[in-house]
Amino acid sequence: MTNAPDLCLALETLAETGLPVADQAIFPGAAMDCLADIGVMRASLPTAFGGLGLGTEPGRGIKTFLMLHSLGRISLPLGRLVEAHVNALRIIARYGNPGQMAAAADGVQSGGVFGLWVTDPPGVAGLTMQQDSASLRLTGGKMFCSGAGHIGWAVVTAFDPACQDQRLLLLRLDGSERISPLPAGLAGMKAAVTGQVDFSGRILPVETMIGQPGDYLREPDFSAGAWRSSAVALGGLFRLTALLRDQLKARGRADDPHQRARFGQVLMAHETGRLWLHRAAVMAENLEAHPDEIVATVGLARLAVERACLDGIELVHRSLGLSAFLSDNPVERLTRDLQTYLRQPAADEVLHNAAGYFLSHALPAAGDRPC
Template identity: 75%
Template structure:
């Protein structure tokens, strides 16, 4: 077991300080190393570790949903790409804590305390090229790779899914990035979230040990964790909407337009939209991190929260564009890059399916059951 000699940093005070500094991402097409170094020094990468391993348990221990929400929302207010990188870091460590053994957790904690960022890479390339495990005596060799890998070339460790010929379901691997991987850009670059440096990684020829395998086959897709984790990306996105509202406020004041009744109406709509998303996420975060409700209710609630945040963010973008006009599309306006980042980040998969399934659950169960219970209102 690994522990930190010092008390974990107050990450919330550190984030507030970094926001006040207006921590900059100087080139949106490059990995934000300086900013990430500042977050690491502030204890942000350490915070998701379980407390027994030197962290604060944010995202890895039950009952800390609101604290984890504050962390991820606060990161989104600073930078959506930074928030995306740390969100994946939290998700990876959660998987190790939930499905790994003490040796896996110790290995991960040592990596984090040494300053490493963790990635979570689970998307297989279309067609052939998916990641496969091949046995070579007591050792294992990998072929294939992953795409849409945020932090590719900069993450020191990664949790990845891989196909094992002996199993019907994918396995989870905890891999140290040691330079034996081939990192390359996506065939076509993304229009937003460029600073997250999302690329593709070819692991062909990489040798791994059997104890690099985490848990059992199929653990990654195990519910409710698989679907319930969607609230964490929504928390970062909602932080981006908050930052967008801040920029709108500042630019309206600078243009002496803050007293215009139409501008006030639009700004008020954004404030209400953000609060709607925040209330949904508070409910979803508490439910998802406690894991006490029926799994189907957790999944449905998080699904609705995710879709609610998507809707309020898209509405907020439209309101900002109406308020600032063509100026919101100028490339030297921070609003322009933030809107691109937010629109890209919101493109999570299977939104229609999520709505269909969540509505089906509440149609059949919880909503009608609670309809006549005033205590639940």
């Protein structure tokens, strides 16, 4: 296994040279293989299982940030698929037993991609499990499942009426699940191949369950993981900044004072997001601060990155004008992907709760915490 600096360097190179990913709901298999070849998919395995512990062991917040940010620069859908893989492995490392972690590590070492499917369809009962002494029977399914039909493993949540709570399950996807596209496709992030999956009728051994009832929603992990999707999104803003620079120069508009002012604002937006995410990454990965402080800090970081990206998109549109909407301009697709990816759950509630926390506790520390 390569080390983290070499991995980040390899990703930087890919971000510069580019890795083709079609703007279609087609799984980017060749690009994912390329990431696997340089060690991205194994990097999140704990070190005891041959990985670098990125996202699964403390003290690796900044390295994990660099990996995810670089992936966002390369392609937001690729970043989304890897981010889900990291999230799933983290859950298995945190709550799974040694046998489950070993099985997951074997899966990754033999090329498996993991997903995390936790979103229930609106207006109907979501995925439910019925348990007897030897087996579990699944009814219903999940929606917004990235990689559906293509990845080999998924961590899912299923409601267990016996304990009236959600349970985590580690599923080897064997083709028996019924995969379908979303009723209406997403405007952006098409290559993340986000579909819906019906597991009805699937019977599984009880060993499929990970951890205890309620583990999925246990804080700070439940909310703190949001910093990772923000890191990918911020990588998208970085690429947008580079495209803005290149296109302003190519059109001979880089010396215009208004264009320079907007370019400066985009740089500041990205740096604001980066500073927030460094703080959030260290807190969320080290888990040394109080859980409520971690959740509040990550919540603010997530929203700061959302704001930075939305401001960046607006400034880029104003700077490039209609050319940013031409279908052969990479800015068009990137802004569409970024706008779609920024839609993450419960934004108002996150701000309300984070602000509430800092109204009744010490303000965020002025100095950096050691990483």
